[in-house]
Amino acid sequence: MKIGILMTGHPPDTLLEDGLYDTYFERLLDGHGFGFEGWPVCDGIFPDTVEAADGWLITGSKHGAYEDHDWIxxxxxxxxxxxxxRRPMIGVCFGHQIIxxxxxxxxxxxxxxxxxxRTEYNIAGQTMAVNAWHxxxxVMKPDSAEVFAxxxxxxxxxxxxxxxMWTIQPHPEYGSDFIDGLIRTRGKALVPPALLEDACQRLDQPTDRMAVADMMAAFFKKERA
Known part of the structure; x- marks a missing residue:
């Protein structure tokens, strides 16, 4: 199954050594038998058609879904x-919001x-911890959507x-190392220092990011009429 990844932003320049955002999801979903191709839609580069992949994933971004950008x-x-x-689609953070x-x-x-x-959520009836950055x-869900987290x-x-479509606000693709990098780069200009310090204190605590990855893979693979 080929997953098309629509990149709606790029990591800070100081964190680019780990790749663009499509690479983060390729690592997250590794082992599930998927192939991947990425399109940087934030740079105006789109697939020719929704048939270019069997399923779609929209990444996070520093941009707001409500902002005036030509690519939105x-x-x-x-x-x-x-x-x-009927092409299955997953959205994460900005992807969750833009969908x-x-x-x-x-x-x-x-x-x-x-x-x-690290933030705890009720996800499908279970308490699960996932890294957040938003x-x-x-604030108002579409009529066609049901809340699961x-x-x-x-x-x-x-x-x-x-x-x-299956979408989630936190970032299962982010490990503690990337959150630490965001705290040291983008966070200082955006987020109150007390929140950054509190997040630093939780960096070494485990998350359920791989369990969420399994949920994402199961959604892509599920039988559809």
Whole structure:
């Protein structure tokens, strides 16, 4: 099964030695038998058609889904086209948000502030820890979506749209090393110091990122009519 990865941003320059965001998901989903191809849609480079891959994954980004970028409207069109063509799609962080927006939901810069580092969620009835890095949230889910992950800070942390789309707000592709890198680079200019320090204190605590990866792989592989 070929997974097309739509990159909606790039890592900070100081963290590029580990690759672009498609590489992070290739490592996360390694061992599940997938092939991969990446398209940097944030640079205006899109697949020719939704049939270019068997399933699609939209990455995180430093950008907001509600911002005025030339590549956002065609990305929303692509999301709706993939949904209509019954091509399974997964969205992570920005990917989670842009899918919700394309499908009729609303994304905002959350008044409650940031979620940074290891964060616990109720995911499908289980308490699971995943690394987070966001202020924007889906504040109104689309009518077609059901919530499968949430916590007190982020009500719509995971959304599923039947058997066509599965999206999650935190970052299973981020290990503690990348969160540490973000704290040292982008975080200093954006996030209150107390939140960064608290996240630093949790860097060595385990997460359930690989269990979430298994959920993602199972969604791509599930039987569909």
């Amino acid at each position: 409207p065609p990305l929303e069109d692509f999301i709706r086209a993939a949904h209509a063509a 919700a927006q394309a499908m009729g939901g609303r994304v905002e810069k959350f008044a409650g502030g940031w979620a940074i580092g 202020q924007d949230q889906v 949430s916590n007190a800070f982020c009500e719509n942390a995971g959304l599923v749209y039947g058997d066509r």
